[in-house]
Amino acid sequence: MTxxxxxxxxxxxxxxxxxxxxxxxxxxxxxxxxxQPGQVLAVYSSDSGxxxxxxxxxxxxxxxxxxxxxxxxxxxxxxxxxH
Amino acid sequence: xxxxxxxxxxxxxTLTANLLCRKLRRRVKAGEVTITVVDxxxxxxxxxxxxxxxxxxxxxxxxxxxxxxxxxxxxxLVVGEVEGIHEETRTVxxxxxxxxxxxxxxxxxxxxxxxxxxxxxxxxxHHFYTAEAALELRRALxxxxxxxxxxxxxxxxxxxxxxxxxxxxxxxxxxxxxGLREASELDFCSPIGRAFTIESVSDMATPILAEKGIExxxxxxxxxxxxxxxxxxxxxxxxxxxxLLILVPPHHGQRFLMESGFAPAxxxxxxxxxETLQVGGRPNVYALGDATDLPLSKAGSTAHFEAPVVTERIxxxxxxxxxDHRVGDYHGRVMCFFEIGDGKGTxxxxxxxxxxxxxxxxxxxxLGKIVFNKTYWHTVPRGxx
Numbered sequence: 001m002t003x004x005x006x007x008x009x010x011x012x013x014x015x016x017x018x019x020x021x022x023x024x025x026x027x028x029x030x031x032x033x034x035x036q037p038g039q040v041l042a043v044y045s046s047d048s049g050x051x052x053x054x055x056x057x058x059x060x061x062x063x064x065x066x067x068x069x070x071x072x073x074x075x076x077x078x079x080x081x082x083h
Numbered sequence: 084x085x086x087x088x089x090x091x092x093x094x095x096x097t098l099t100a101n102l103l104c105r106k107l108r109r110r111v112k113a114g115e116v117t118i119t120v121v122d123x124x125x126x127x128x129x130x131x132x133x134x135x136x137x138x139x140x141x142x143x144x145x146x147x148x149x150x151x152x153x154x155x156x157x158x159x160l161v162v163g164e165v166e167g168i169h170e171e172t173r174t175v176x177x178x179x180x181x182x183x184x185x186x187x188x189x190x191x192x193x194x195x196x197x198x199x200x201x202x203x204x205x206x207x208x209h210h211f212y213t214a215e216a217a218l219e220l221r222r223a224l225x226x227x228x229x230x231x232x233x234x235x236x237x238x239x240x241x242x243x244x245x246x247x248x249x250x251x252x253x254x255x256x257x258x259x260x261x262g263l264r265e266a267s268e269l270d271f272c273s274p275i276g277r278a279f280t281i282e283s284v285s286d287m288a289t290p291i292l293a294e295k296g297i298e299x300x301x302x303x304x305x306x307x308x309x310x311x312x313x314x315x316x317x318x319x320x321x322x323x324x325x326x327l328l329i330l331v332p333p334h335h336g337q338r339f340l341m342e343s344g345f346a347p348a349x350x351x352x353x354x355x356x357x358e359t360l361q362v363g364g365r366p367n368v369y370a371l372g373d374a375t376d377l378p379l380s381k382a383g384s385t386a387h388f389e390a391p392v393v394t395e396r397i398x399x400x401x402x403x404x405x406x407d408h409r410v411g412d413y414h415g416r417v418m419c420f421f422e423i424g425d426g427k428g429t430x431x432x433x434x435x436x437x438x439x440x441x442x443x444x445x446x447x448x449x450l451g452k453i454v455f456n457k458t459y460w461h462t463v464p465r466g467x468x
Contacts, residue, residue, distance in 0.1 A: 019378065020378035021275075021280070022239065022274070022275040022280055023378060025275060026239050026274070029274075029304055029318065030349075032318075033318065053275065053276050056276050056302070057275075057276065057302050057319075060301075060302045060319050061302070061318065061319040061320065062319075062320060
């Protein structure tokens with residue numbers, strides 16, 4: 001599945017493969033806290049729950065979901081920090 | 084000679100020491116094996132009891148015993164604080180200058196709380212992760228005459244995952260008993276998209292929160308406390324006013340593990356093999372309990388089920404035999420009681436492949452937890468259950 005709103009350059013990769021829910025979400029939250037508005041983060045997650053959890057969190061937190069892409073054995077979820 | 088060094092005198096360290104002693108007794112008596120536990124205080128603390136200081140009339144003095152009395156007489160206890168591990172020389176250095184050599188290292192150093200990472204936590208928020216803090220919370224509850232109680236989680240992972248929900252349920256029941264429920268509102272804040280990390284437990288707990296009139300706020304990651312307005316703010320942009328604020332503080336692994344290159348910053352959790360419990364691919368270093376990065380509850384129960392695995396693996400190496408995989412592989416087994424309030428509880432029993440299916444809450448599981456707490460000193464650390 002690919003949902004691309006636009007394709008900004010990823011500035012940070014959060015490799016949470018092998019981590020289980022809510023690990024990938026918590027890793028993303030930590031990275032968001034450390035990032036600046038406008039930065040784009042790509043989360044790699046092998047936990048299928050991230051495909052729904054992370055977009056829900058992104059919506060609640062008011063950031064922008066750039067896309068969710070199925071890769072080989074994991075999902076790449078790209079998020080832009082907006083504020 | 085094989086030197087086994089165990090860092091930490093909590094559930095995991097104490098039980099592993101005693102099980103190793105039982106399994107290798109002949110070799111220990113013959114001087115072929117030494118088993119040493121290093122503990123910072125020399126006191127063994129039953130941490131699950133802290134919540135009951137705040138909620139159930141427990142006393143701190145009942146929750147501590149000398150570690151020496153819980154260890155097999157053949158185990159050496161060193162009271163001291165670990166400063167670092169030097170891997171090349173297989174040496175652990177203590178802050179008092181002692182150097183302890185090892186051939187097999189077991190890291191059972193638990194987790195540490197870091198409330199100072201959130202401004203105003205100390206002056207505004209209560210918690211129940213030390214005996215002192217739990218007593219302070221008890222005093223605050225005694226003084227509470229109605230208002231808004233906010234219960235939240237200020238960092239994941241944290242010790243005893245059901246505890247904040249249990250506290251919410253128990254406070255709600257207490258306020259009802261004291262005739263203060265009508266004058267009070269309760270909010271429960273979860274950092275993730277549901278009430279609890281494990282979906283089946285969340286499915287059980289969410290209707291109970293609703294039934295008890297406790298408002299659930301999901302995706303509430305505590306960002307700041309405004310002491311002037313008495314408001315707790317989330318990273319997601321929500322604000323909740325409080326009269327009584329109870330937060331699980333952020334947790335980390337021990338600093339020396341990061342400084343010694345064993346655990347990555349900022350979490351400080353040891354990269355641990357989910358089956359062998361070996362740390363970072365090292366054949367002679369094991370971790371158990373809160374110190375690991377395993378996707379499991381940070382709870383004494385986890386350490387309890389991990390200790391026989393570490394024991395079997397070390398004993399197999401010393402005996403020069405194959406590991407008995409029936410006891411030497413960890414499958415993520417955890418079991419813990421879960422208080423619901425009003426004298427009822429349930430049981431969470433699960434492993435890596437089987438999520439918990441909590442039975443309908445009843446008095447039996449509540450009593451089970453009370454009995455377990457009271458008999459702990461005679462059972463778990465000594466390897467009797």
